[in-house]
Amino acid sequence: ILIGAAIFLLPYARVIYYDELLGYLKLAPLQLGGVLAIYGTTSTVGTFLSGVLADRYSAKWLLVISLLVTGLGGFILLSQPGYYSFMGLYILWGLSITLTYNSAHYKAVRYAGSAKHQGKLFGSVGGLRFLVSGGIAMIAATIYSSYASTSTEQGFVGVVWFYIAVYLCIALAVILFWKKDAPINVEERWSPRDAIAVFRHPATWY
DSSP, X not given: OHHHHHXXXXXXXXXXXXXXHHHHHTOOHHHHHHHHHHHHHHHHHHHHHHHHHHHHSOHHHHHHHHHHHHHHHHHHHHTOOOHHHHHHHHHHHHHHTTTTXXXXXXXXXXXXXXXXXXXXXXXXXXXXXHHHHHHHHHHXXXXXXXXXXXXXXXXXXXXXXXXXXXXXXXXXXXXXXXOOOOOOOGGGSOOHHHHHHHHHSHHHHO
């Protein structure tokens, strides 16, 4: 729940702090649009490939990598990168919240309970993830408002520092307290035939 609540905070801070981000980086809206187009493309590719990684490597360490890379990207943002460096940051984030996160998170939730508990698990994690994410965002908004009376730029910087701290704390908790992954049988690993089977299934198109 904590990982899911936190992972999107920095890449999507641009939604809540849109004007502050543009002002901080001195970017035009059209430039941000170009960056987000590349980000969307990268995220799409990362989503398709994330299942292959999740089948082969530990969900624990894939999620740690996601948290650390996304959080450390905040330091790049704090350096006020130029346009192309900022684009590179969003390419990095596009991969860190999909390639190493997406399927690993599903895998982690799946193995938290038996087959008969999957609906309850995914529903609970989904709902509580948004609840916790909202709570974290409210704390960030409080930090922003405490600085914004002096400078909206300082308010935005304070939010980024807070988000970095959240990522690093959750990553540390995962390293210290996560149980070992349940082993995956060879027959459960992804193959191209699985993709064909999925595309043939009516539920996919619904």
